[in-house]
Amino acid sequence: MIPIARPLIGAEEKAAVMSVLESGQLAQGNCVAEFERRFAELCGVSDAVAVSSGTTALHVALLAHGLGPGDEVITVPFTFIASANSVLFTGARPVFTDIDPATYTMDVDHAASLITPRTKAILPVHLYGQPADLGPLLELAQHHGLALIEDAAQAHAARYGKRMVGSFGTGCFSFYPTKNMTSGEGGMVTTDDPELAARMRMLRQHGMNKQYYHEILGFNFRLTDLQATVGLAQIDKLSAWTTVRQANAAYYDAHLPAGVAPVVRPGRTHVYHQYTIRVPGDRDRAVELLAERGVQARIYYPLCIHQQPFYRQLGYRDYLPHAEGATEVVLSLPVHPSLTEEERAHVACAVNEAIKLL
Numbered sequence: 294m295i296p297i298a299r300p301l302i303g304a305e306e307k308a309a310v311m312s313v314l315e316s317g318q319l320a321q322g323n324c325v326a327e328f329e330r331r332f333a334e335l336c337g338v339s340d341a342v343a344v345s346s347g348t349t350a351l352h353v354a355l356l357a358h359g360l361g362p363g364d365e366v367i368t369v370p371f372t373f374i375a376s377a378n379s380v381l382f383t384g385a386r387p388v389f390t391d392i393d394p395a396t397y398t399m400d401v402d403h404a405a406s407l408i409t410p411r412t413k414a415i416l417p418v419h420l421y422g423q424p425a426d427l428g429p430l431l432e433l434a435q436h437h438g439l440a441l442i443e444d445a446a447q448a449h450a451a452r453y454g455k456r457m458v459g460s461f462g463t464g465c466f467s468f469y470p471t472k473n474m475t476s477g478e479g480g481m482v483t484t485d486d487p488e489l490a491a492r493m494r495m496l497r498q499h500g501m502n503k504q505y506y507h508e509i510l511g512f513n514f515r516l517t518d519l520q521a522t523v524g525l526a527q528i529d530k531l532s533a534w535t536t537v538r539q540a541n542a543a544y545y546d547a548h549l550p551a552g553v554a555p556v557v558r559p560g561r562t563h564v565y566h567q568y569t570i571r572v573p574g575d576r577d578r579a580v581e582l583l584a585e586r587g588v589q590a591r592i593y594y595p596l597c598i599h600q601q602p603f604y605r606q607l608g609y610r611d612y613l614p615h616a617e618g619a620t621e622v623v624l625s626l627p628v629h630p631s632l633t634e635e636e637r638a639h640v641a642c643a644v645n646e647a648i649k650l651l
């Protein structure tokens with residue numbers, strides 16, 4: 294079976310972990326500080342704050358912006374559950390917009406229409422590795438005095454125009470094993486606001502500013518040096534891996550039936566965390582046909598967040614036709630950088646065969 298993801302861990306990562314183990318400095322030490330410095334440099338921002346996951350990155354970003362009970366955060370429902378759960382963790386309420394059906398990212402006009410006096414932040418997701426429409430979103434946020442929080446968990450080093458994602462608003466990244474780079478588990482928040490960064494550093498470590506002086510209620514969201522040293526080795530490889538992901542995507546674009554390939558808007562650099570096709574016909578049957586041909590295809594995501602049982606309990610109902618429709622047609626194919634040329638040719642053949650049989 295050709296897997297949907299295959300984390301790449303090389304000799305550099307292994308040697309780096311061994312040297313951290315031997316150093317005795319295991320948690321939030323020099324490697325974490327160096328990882329933050331390098332990640333900030335990658336995104337072109339002044340500060341990066343390392344945390345334990347992409348979920349905790351979103352959580353501390355929202356808290357640092359002052360989100361709490363009574364506030365509303367405008368976000369999308371067609372994404373991983375963490376994008377909206379992080380809003381609930383703060384006591385604020387997620388308000389869902391529909392998506393652009395071509396790119397699956399936030400519908401900016403719909404977002405604008407949902408702003409109320411309670412709105413405090415806009416939280417777009419760079420789904421599958423393609424940036425949301427950050428130009429108009431930043432303008433909208435600035436015009437209304439709202440925080441812009443980017444869920445960039447799937448979009449390391451993706452660009453909108455010339456600028457990196459995570460440099461428009463407060464950027465939240467994940468280093469989960471299937472993401473474009475990994476540290477095992479891990480996350481990072483990027484910002485150009487040193488005061489915001491300082492609040493996030495306190496929130497990740499029990500509200501502590503000076504050793505054992507606790508100014509606010511915080512958490513243990515620390516990253517370990519073992520994880521950071523893996524992340525550091527992966528930063529060095531990210532750019533080459535992204536190039537391979539893009540080459541794999543270009544191959545599929547050229548070899549798959551017309552109309553199924555992902556749409557990339559001009560000026561946006563897609564980093565293909567996922568290569569997600571639109572299946573013309575019975576999508577669930579396509580998954581089976583591909584599995585029979587040795588290709589693991591996955592559905593990201595089979596339900597919108599407002600359709601999840603827990604959100605139904607909170608009173609959310611169906612009302613977002615493009616997002617709800619997307620759950621029925623999307624299918625993600627293996628596009629990761631360890632795919633061989635034979636494997637990617639096999640995937641393309643299998644998809645062509647499967648679609649003929651639908």
Ligand SMILES: *Cc1c(COP(=O)(O)O)cnc(C)c1O
Binds near residue numbers: 346444446466468479
């Ligand atoms: C992976 C992911 C997250 C959460 O990151 P974790 O590191 O798994 O906590 C949040 N949002 C999106 C869009 C993701 O894909």
